[in-house]
Structures are given as structure tokens and as C-alpha cells.
Amino acid sequence: MGRITARRPVTRITLGTQPVRRPDTLAVEEPLEIRVGGASLAITMRTPGNDVELAGGFLVSEGVIAAGGQFHSAIHCGGPGAGGPIAGAAENTYNVLDVTLAQGVAAPDPDLARTFYTTSSCGLCGKASIEAVQTVSSYDVAVDAVDVAAEVLVTFPDLLRAAQAVFDKTGGLHAAGLFDAATGELVVLREDVGRHNAVDKVVGWGVLNDRLPLSGHVLMVSGRASFELVQKAVMAGIPILAAVSAPSSLAVELAAAQGLTLVGFLRGDSMNVYTRPDRIRVGAGDRAALSAS
Template sequence: MGRLTARSPVTRISLDDVAPGVRRRADTLAVEEPLEIRLGGEPLTVTMRTPGHDIELAAGFLVSESVISAGGHFRSAIHCGGPGTGTVGLTSTENTYNVLDVTLAPGVEAPSTDIARNFYTTSSCGVCGTASIEAIEKSSRYDVAADPVTVDAALIAGLPDALRAGQAVFEKTGGLHAAALFDASTGELLVLREDVGRHNAVDKVVGWAVLEDRLPLTGTVLQVSGRASFELVQKAVMAGIPVLSAVSAPSSLAVELAAASGLTLAGFVRGRSMNLYSRPDRIAVGRADAAHTA
């Protein structure tokens, strides 16, 4: 499997009054490499990611694209070789681990690979708006609005620290996003993944659920390390996750999609405060906390 970190020489400049100076040192960087996802040997998409949990990444991506919605829809996946893999008459002597070929279960229809088709997985796609919100509402197999889950506000407030404590590669590099799934009742950490792309980290979490056959993810909270973008709300809705919590701000379109889908969206979850942008009825405030904030 590909490496998660790399070492690089850097020049460090310090203007500190106590120990000023310029010195050379080695720094640890998060690895970023392309991953080509294929379906039955046919190219589907390419994403830049941190190597590791690639099968989960592919499975989660397919959920967000409404290709699959259950563990039984995902049959297998295998890393292919380097240049020439899958092409008649060409062979590869090296496995780059940057090409993943997915096989769907019999009867699961593969998506169109027409280059004109719209992917709603990037905030810079240029088509995001009312039409994209309606498309996601129509394509999601799960109704997150109907999830009866309630979550204690104190539990939500503690999730960013729990997420940070599990970010092993971030601790070394300072350069990765993270996403984690928690049980809404107990606060138990179910899975945590890191990646250079925030959307990839969420796809890996959802992909874990696919491989564990746990979709839809009712009664759970998705905690992310950065802002709540449209694409992250979309991925939560497509996986049946009822609550999304972010340490930073949401975008306006993320709030619109959350409200339209019935997903609870919390932003600026820091310390003992948070902003609730949709479905605040799911977040329970204890009597002591209510009296403290009254």
C-alpha cells in the first residue's frame, strides 16, 4: 500500500527574540497521489487522495453518486498495475496502487461514464444550486428527516476533541482533514479516517459502512474537522446520516440542502458552544446547561 507520509528538506526561519535564526531541517508531509476508480475495467473518475483505505474511498464515492446503497451492492475491488493495465497488448511490471478496479454485484447498474454527466461531489462543480438540491433529494435512498434520533448537546460539544485525538497522521504532518462517525446515543467512536481531501475522508467513512453492511447510518453523528460544505452535507444525506457536526462554518448551500433534507447541521462546534443551522429539535440541552445559558 502507498505511503501516508513523506520526508522533505525545508528551510526554517525563526524571528523569535529568544532563538532567531535560519536552519535546514527535515519535515514530514502528508502524501497526495491520484487514484483512478474504474468499474468493470472502465474508467469512472480520478481523485487526489492520501493513499490508504482506497476500497472504502471507492465504495463511499459510489454511495454519494447513488450507484450503490447497501453493502450487498459492492462485490469486490482490486488494485491494478501501472501504465497499460487493462489495455489489450500492454502489460505492467509495477503495481502503483493508484488504480482501483471495482466490481459491482450482479444486477447493480453501473453509472454512465459520459463526460457530460454531472458529479455533485465538488463545491466548484459550477452546477450547484436549486437543481442540484432537488437532484440529491430525488436520488437519495434514505429519508434522514424521518430519523427520530436525539443527541445531547454536551456529546456534540465533545466530538471535535475526540476526533482530534484520533488523528494520528495529522499529528505528524498537520496537513490532513478528518471525518469520524459516532453513535448518537453513547458517543462511541465507530470509525475515523484522514485524507488530504475533506470529501475523501467522508467517503472513506461511508465506504467503511458499506463494507460493514451498515447502511443506512441511522442514529449516528458525522464529525468533520473543517467547514461544512455542500458536498459533505450531500454525502451525509446519501448515506442516511441524520446529524453532521463541523468545527468551522457551513456554506449557504450546505445549509439549504440540510434544511431541505431534514439533516441536523451544527457548525462552529468549539468548546461548549455551537450553531445549529437546521433541525435544532434533535439536539437536547440538559437542565444545567440550559440554566447556565439562560
């Protein structure tokens, strides 16, 4: 498996002192080609590790699969012509992953195949409209009766940050965590240079453990809430998405259309709830007022 971190020399400059040359730890970023049945589907830039989860989550986001039983297996490919940083490399570079779907599951539409490199921040840019998500999602998050206490929700950013082991070393990774809404327990956390990849790895964990839909959970992300992250939550059946930063306008539109609770600026003891505030439990009187607003 490829390295998650790498050491590189850096010149540290602090005003009033002499520059110091020292090693620094960086988050590794490498390409991963995802194949299905030997056919190339996508190439994304990611932090190596949990690649099978990444592929599983990606396939859920794209509507190729919707349950763990539809994902059979995956294997890293190697050898001449297999791809990787150097085409024709004899060794297994662990940068090509071939997924086998379960028997009877249709192969991806050839139109889904990506013939270009997506960047770490681009994510799944192909889904350009709310209608596209509405037509392919297998789960209706609007009917999920989950709620979460506000005093529990405000603890999630610190719990997420405390579990970011690789971020502590590099300062260069996004994180996504899945929390049990009833208990506040952090169920799974994944880190990646791409925030979309981090979410795909969390969803892929659900695929490999046959946990989809991920109802009754909160998806917490370390950055902003984009349209693509709302899309991924909806596709995985996650009813609540919380972010430490701002959502985009299209993210709010999609969340409203799908009945997903979208929380932004979750910091300290406050938050902004953009959609479905009735799921945030802040006391009987306040919750009733929110439901009526």
C-alpha cells in the same frame, strides 16, 4: 500500498535565530483512478490508504450503490497501461482501483464518468442542485428519530482531534469521524488531504461493513460544512452533520430541505445549529423551545 507520509527537507526560519535545515513530514497526495467493471469513472487526488472504502463511499455519494450488498469487490490494478503517476509503469502503483459491483447491480451511467482530475478540495462538484440529491437519495434522514445530548456533542471535536494520528505528524490532513449519537462513541475515523475523501472513506467503511444507512449517528468533520458534505451525509442516511467551522448557504438549504440536522462552529462549549435543532438535547424546557422555534 502507497505511503501515507513522506519526508522532505525544509528550511525553518524563526526571527532572531539562524535558519535551520531539517527534514519535515508531509502528507502524501497522489491520484486514484476509480474504475467500475474496468471502465474509468473518476480520478481524485487522495492520501493513499483505505482506497476501497474511498471508492465505496464515492459510489454511494454518486447514487451508484446504496447498500453494502451491492459492492462485491475491488482490486488495485498494475502493469503497462494501467495508469498511475507514470503511464506504462510495470509495477503496481496502487493508484488505480477497479471495483466489481454485485450481480444485478447496474453499471454507472456513462455520463457520470469523469475525464478530468478533481482536486482534493473540489469533491463531488457534479451534483449542482438540491433537486439532484432529492431524486437519487435512497434514504430519508428526516424521519430518523435520533437525538444527541449537547454535552456529548461538544466532546466530539476533541475526540476527533485526539484520534488523528497522521495529522500529528504532518499537520496537513482533514478528518471525518462517525459517532454513535446514543453513546458518544467514536465508531470510525478517517483522514485524507481531501475533506470530501475523508467523508467518503467513512461512508465506505459503512459499505464494506454493510451498515448503510448510517442512521443514529453523527458525522463530525474537522473543517467547514459544504454542500457536498451535506450531500454525502444524506446519501449515506446520516441524520446529523457537525463541523468545527462554518457551513455554506447552500449546505444549509440542502440540510433544511432534507431534514438533516446541521451544526457548525462546534467549539468549546458552544455551537450554531442551523437546521433541525430538535435533535440536540439540551434539557426538556430548552428542547421544547427549540422544537417550537
